[in-house]
Amino acid sequence: MQELQVIFSGVAQGCIYGLIALGFVLIYKATETVSFAQGELMMLGAFCGLGAMQWLGWPYWLAVPSALLAMGLVGWLTERVAIRPILGQPAFSVVMLTFGIVYVARGLVTMIPNVGTETHAFPAPYKDVSFDMGGVVIGATQLVVVAATAGLCLLLYFTFRYSRVGIAMQASSQNQLAAYYMGIPVKRLNGLVWALAAMVATVAGLLLAPITFVHANMGFIGLKAFPAAVVGGFSSLPGAIVGGLIIGVVEAMAGFWLPEGFKDIAAYIVVLLMLVLKPNGLFGENLRKKV
Amino acid sequence: MSDALLSAHNLSVRFGGVLAVNNVSFDVQRGEVFTLIGPNGAGKTTVFNLISGIYTPTAGHITYNGQHMANVPPHAVAGLGIARTFQNIELFEHATVLQNLLIGRHTHRQTGLWQEMFFTPQTRAAEIAAREKVEHVIDFLDLQHHRDSMVAGLPYGVRKVVEMARALCTEPQLLLLDEPSSGLNVEETDDMAFWIADIKNVLGITVLMVEHDMSLVSKVSDRVLAMSQGEVLAMGTPAEVQSHPGVIEAYLGTIDDVSSLRRDSTKEQRP
Amino acid sequence: MRFIFKTDYDQDIRLAKHGGHVFWYGLLMVFLLTAPWLIEEYWLAQLTFVMIYSIVGLGLMLLAGFTGLFSIGHAAFLGVGAYTEAVLSAQGWPFPLSLAMSAGLSAAVGAIVGLPALRVKGIYLGIATLSFGFIVEEGLARWESVTGGNAGKHVKAINLFGYEASSNEAFYWICLVVTVVCTLAVLNLLRSATGRAFVAIRDSEISAQSMGIHLARYKTLSFMISAALAGIGGALYAHKLQFISPDQFNFLQSIDLLLMVVIGGLGSIHGAFLGALFLITMPQLISLGKDYLPDAIGQAPGLQAVVYGLVLIGFVMFEPMGLYGRWLKIRTWFQLFPFYRKGMFKRQKSFQKSDRLK
Numbered sequence: 001m002q003e004l005q006v007i008f009s010g011v012a013q014g015c016i017y018g019l020i021a022l023g024f025v026l027i028y029k030a031t032e033t034v035s036f037a038q039g040e041l042m043m044l045g046a047f048c049g050l051g052a053m054q055w056l057g058w059p060y061w062l063a064v065p066s067a068l069l070a071m072g073l074v075g076w077l078t079e080r081v082a083i084r085p086i087l088g089q090p091a092f093s094v095v096m097l098t099f100g101i102v103y104v105a106r107g108l109v110t111m112i113p114n115v116g117t118e119t120h121a122f123p124a125p126y127k128d129v130s131f132d133m134g135g136v137v138i139g140a141t142q143l144v145v146v147a148a149t150a151g152l153c154l155l156l157y158f159t160f161r162y163s164r165v166g167i168a169m170q171a172s173s174q175n176q177l178a179a180y181y182m183g184i185p186v187k188r189l190n191g192l193v194w195a196l197a198a199m200v201a202t203v204a205g206l207l208l209a210p211i212t213f214v215h216a217n218m219g220f221i222g223l224k225a226f227p228a229a230v231v232g233g234f235s236s237l238p239g240a241i242v243g244g245l246i247i248g249v250v251e252a253m254a255g256f257w258l259p260e261g262f263k264d265i266a267a268y269i270v271v272l273l274m275l276v277l278k279p280n281g282l283f284g285e286n287l288r289k290k291v
Numbered sequence: 292m293s294d295a296l297l298s299a300h301n302l303s304v305r306f307g308g309v310l311a312v313n314n315v316s317f318d319v320q321r322g323e324v325f326t327l328i329g330p331n332g333a334g335k336t337t338v339f340n341l342i343s344g345i346y347t348p349t350a351g352h353i354t355y356n357g358q359h360m361a362n363v364p365p366h367a368v369a370g371l372g373i374a375r376t377f378q379n380i381e382l383f384e385h386a387t388v389l390q391n392l393l394i395g396r397h398t399h400r401q402t403g404l405w406q407e408m409f410f411t412p413q414t415r416a417a418e419i420a421a422r423e424k425v426e427h428v429i430d431f432l433d434l435q436h437h438r439d440s441m442v443a444g445l446p447y448g449v450r451k452v453v454e455m456a457r458a459l460c461t462e463p464q465l466l467l468l469d470e471p472s473s474g475l476n477v478e479e480t481d482d483m484a485f486w487i488a489d490i491k492n493v494l495g496i497t498v499l500m501v502e503h504d505m506s507l508v509s510k511v512s513d514r515v516l517a518m519s520q521g522e523v524l525a526m527g528t529p530a531e532v533q534s535h536p537g538v539i540e541a542y543l544g545t546i547d548d549v550s551s552l553r554r555d556s557t558k559e560q561r562p
Numbered sequence: 563m564r565f566i567f568k569t570d571y572d573q574d575i576r577l578a579k580h581g582g583h584v585f586w587y588g589l590l591m592v593f594l595l596t597a598p599w600l601i602e603e604y605w606l607a608q609l610t611f612v613m614i615y616s617i618v619g620l621g622l623m624l625l626a627g628f629t630g631l632f633s634i635g636h637a638a639f640l641g642v643g644a645y646t647e648a649v650l651s652a653q654g655w656p657f658p659l660s661l662a663m664s665a666g667l668s669a670a671v672g673a674i675v676g677l678p679a680l681r682v683k684g685i686y687l688g689i690a691t692l693s694f695g696f697i698v699e700e701g702l703a704r705w706e707s708v709t710g711g712n713a714g715k716h717v718k719a720i721n722l723f724g725y726e727a728s729s730n731e732a733f734y735w736i737c738l739v740v741t742v743v744c745t746l747a748v749l750n751l752l753r754s755a756t757g758r759a760f761v762a763i764r765d766s767e768i769s770a771q772s773m774g775i776h777l778a779r780y781k782t783l784s785f786m787i788s789a790a791l792a793g794i795g796g797a798l799y800a801h802k803l804q805f806i807s808p809d810q811f812n813f814l815q816s817i818d819l820l821l822m823v824v825i826g827g828l829g830s831i832h833g834a835f836l837g838a839l840f841l842i843t844m845p846q847l848i849s850l851g852k853d854y855l856p857d858a859i860g861q862a863p864g865l866q867a868v869v870y871g872l873v874l875i876g877f878v879m880f881e882p883m884g885l886y887g888r889w890l891k892i893r894t895w896f897q898l899f900p901f902y903r904k905g906m907f908k909r910q911k912s913f914q915k916s917d918r919l920k
Contacts, residue, residue: 034685085879091684092632096824097878099817103871110864117863223692223813230689261704268693272678275690279682343772369774377772383765385829386758389574393755394762398774400755404783407754408747414754415575421755422571461773 004136006256007249012142012211014248015149017267019204020225021232021240022156023197029235030169030193033083033094038201039222040105045071045202046209046218047109050120060125064206068199075198079191087187102219109216116216122209141210148207152200153241160237169193224251227271233284242282246270294357296321296465296497297342297373301351304341311337313521314351319465324491324498326508328532329518330541335501336378337521339467342499343375344368355465369398374458375467378501380450384443388434388453389425391442395460396421428459431494432486448479455486459494466490468500472507480507487511505533517541564897577749594738598731607802608846610734612838613741614798619822619834620748621791626820627829628752629784630764631679634688635695636819638675639668639789641702641811643796645709648717648806656723657736664797665790671698672789673782680778683767695816703808714807717800737798744791749831751787760784821870825877827884836885844870883907 023038048070052063082097110116129140160166172179172186179186205218212218228247232239247267255263274281295318302315312334319325327335340346342353344365353360355371363371374395383391399421402414429435432452437445442453451471458466471487472480484507490496491511502508508515508529515532517524525535532538566573566580578584598606618640626632643664650660678690703712719728720736727733751757759780762770771777800806818841826837848869852860859865881888887907895902 028685034688082875082879086882089878089882092626092828093824093878093882095632095685095688096820097875099820100871100874100878102817103867103874105871107864107867107869107871111859111862111868113862220813226689227693230686234685261700265697265700268696271689271693272697275678275682275686279678279686345768345771365768365771366774366776369772375772377769381766381769383762383769385765386761390758390761394758394770394773394775397755397759397762402755404751404756407756408750410750410754414750415572418575418754419571422574457773 003256005138006252008136008138009142010249010252011245012145012248013252014228014245015145015241016204016208016221016244017225017228017247018241018244019149019152019200019207020222021229021244022153022237023200023204024225024229025232025234025237025240026156026193026197026200028229029237030173031083031190032173033091033098035098035101035197036095036222036226037078037098037101037105038197038225039219040102041071041075041198041201042205042208042222043109043214043216043218044074044105044205045198046122046205046214047115048202049206049209050122050214053123054120060123067206068202071198071202072195076191076195078198079194083194084187084190106216106219119213119215122214124206124210127210139211141207145207145211148203149241152203153238156237165189165192224267227267229281230271231274231281233281236281236283239281239283294321295319295354296356297499298354299338299342299351300354302338302341302348302353303350304337304346305349311521312341312348315518315521315523316351317516317523317526319497319499320513322491322495322497323513324487324500324511326512326515326529327499327501327518328503328505328508328515328538329524332520333518334521335518336469338518339375339469339499339501342368342373342467369461369463372462372464373467374461374463374465376451376454376458376469376471378469378473380447380454382442382450382454382457385441387439387441388437388445388456389439391453391457392425392428392460393421395457396424398461399424424462425460428456431459431489432456447474448476451475451479451483459490459496463496465497465499468498468502470501470503472502472504480504483507484510509533575753577753598734603730606730606734608842610730610737610802612835612842613737614795614802615819615822615838615841616835617741617744617798618792618795618819619826619838620744620831621788621795622819622823623826623828623831623834624748624751624760624791625784625788626823627833628757628764629760629781631676631781631784632684632688632820633675633691633785633788633816634820635675635691635693635698635813635816636788636792637811637813637815638695638698639672639792640796640799640815640819641698641806641808642671642789643668643793644800644806644811645702645715645796646793647797647800648715649708651718651721651801652715654721657720657727658722661740661794661797664793666793668793668796669786669790672785672787672792675789676782676785679781679785692813692816695813699808699812702811709808712808714805717804717806719804720801733801740794740798744794745831748791752831756780756783821874825874825884827886830884830886832886832889833884836889840885844873 020038020042023041024035027033027035045067048067049063052058052066053060058066078101082101083094086094086097124141126140126144131138131140131143160169168179168184169189171182172184172189176186208218208221224247225244228244229240230243231246232241232243247270250270251263251266254266297319299315299317302312303310304312315338327338329335337346341348342360344360344363355373383394400417402417406414429438432455434452434456437449437453442450445453451474455468455471468487472483475483487498487500488511491498512529514527515529516526517532517535517538519541524537524541525532564580564582568574573579578587593600597609601609618636622633622636646664646667647660650663651657655663675691675694679687682690702709709715719726720733727736759770759775762773762775763777763780767777822837822841823833825840826835827833845866848866852865877884883890891907894906
């Protein structure tokens, strides 16, 4: 019985990883840039939600969409101010810029007096609810994570598959110059993609906050999302979620069955195995330059 | 009959559902200039990539100097004496022309890691020897005033020449030129024709090239192979191939296609 | 404006390309040799740190700047070197031997970390190195019998075949010698076939292969040399701090190393040194500036992170060639005065074109 519980909490954790990985993959698919800032955006999103509820006094159902909007704006602004000017620079420079964003985000949050350096409980309405399913106790927090992730994925799938925006994003990700010529507003799309990625990260943050509390180091969880993205295949959206689930479950099982310390590195061992066996991930594409 | 330097026997390669090269066979004789022609998408560059070891054939094989090329990894191909240029220039952009050419000398390197780290007199001598060889190529192709320029800032015509120079620096027996005159103006193409002739006559290097410019092909080639949609259409001297009906059809279309362009004589004429 | 009239191939092969080089670097060496008598002990210690970080920076610059392989877990090699040195010097090994072992062991780990590099590129390699970084850090923490685990390990002073180099000056000179040797070794590599092979791999792998460069061998070599340099830096680091623990070699340290290399100027040896200088002087500048800022900002724990982040973002956006690039532009401005044109160092924008086949 306990195994099931462990696995389920692994699934819930995996959904969080998957959501953050989804953000990376969105940005990567659209602009072929890698952003290490997703973890920090998640942290900021959680703080936004907390701030709305604790210091503005708003109810949960109002705080969530406002946090989403606020972070969407932050994502769009980040792209506009920091990423757009460096269009055309080698990929590594962009990655370093996102590291800079990580530093700035963490620093700014820890600078807020009294708030930044402490851990806060997140007053979600479903926080203390739990269900007993035949001996397995599942917290509502975990159920909400899984359900919300599933819902969000469906929404994104339909957007990318059937909407013009989604197809335009795919076009600009494969050949920016050609997309420009075709009349696709590439720069505007990039802003939209970053806003979307920030919102996805915020969802992850708001879902995670009741489980792990809100604190400035939340962003480190984002580092584990990278293995999730790699396992799934860096340019595959469903792959990101699947990768996240795999990492989450493996991690939970490692914590339960293996000696101390393996839990922290389980994700990284999995990703190394994946790179050795199937470098392009489970759903990834074959990368080879055509000469 | 002189022995063939390179032969392709029933070469085929398939990418997923696409048969890019289908049962292609040809011989390149020592010391000749052999050209592959054909419309875009015919599979000519794919044949080059097969020879370079970038792709593995799904059927057939290639022999070079009598030796099967089946298990030769891409980096060993240069060591065998085959050098190539690329259709879309693949130079080392953030290095100078001189450094690009010196990299071409890599297969002739004589120093090991530790000798280089301590920069022993042998390393210095090896560097100077490499530089001398590179200077011969620079003189041959008139690249003197571009020696210390960063490749990234050079005009397209010069880059094409640097690409060829780099291939020559490997001291090859067989030189694969992928569209050497694409993007070049008339004068540059003329220069290219002279250089290819010099490469054959002065340096004694066998040349296998892909080309679209028919005047260059006629001027320089000994034999031509026409390909279309991955298959061999015709092989022979330039004149023979250019008058081959199948080749004409591949480039210009059939008589039926052309006739639809003629004005219909039964239509009303202008007053 | 200096025009070098070349009459000899040696002029292009030599390290000092003209008289100016000889003069200025000579002056630098004189300063470094006499530093213990010229500057205070505190600044001497900082200078020692700059040298230690420069050695590590040389390694990372070779890997990332010259071979184009990005390692986001480089602190792992630093840690392996530091711990090897700590363990061996505690057992009484003389310094040159323990240093060689640190370098060798780090190189071996580097070869293993480099294995994914043979199959994957770009961000995948970054993630692989990141993963190795975490695994090594955890390994150092768990292998308590050897490393002392999270409690840390004390490091004895350097033992040079009986002579104990425990004074600051002695340690400074040892670092100076090691730094000079490492720098010369890397410079020599870069002006010979191996260095050119690295650059070739960075700029065009397919082309490098067609020139006969064995990609796997050279990539592994680059990782090994880079790791060895980081190991040497780590060994010196261990002696400098006299106490090491696994959390000093974590992800944040890796990012600091990358930051150092990028701000210094990717693709240049000067960049490694300038970056190290930046990394060590930045906290000093921040502490100096703290007094002029209101308390809410000045005393906040996140200030250093914000400043680092903003500086990094600023450099990537406005000065992608880093500190060395800025120096080159300033020097060219003076040399060409008043004919300096604004766009002289501008590189052509490359629009992103996917390398993916599909």
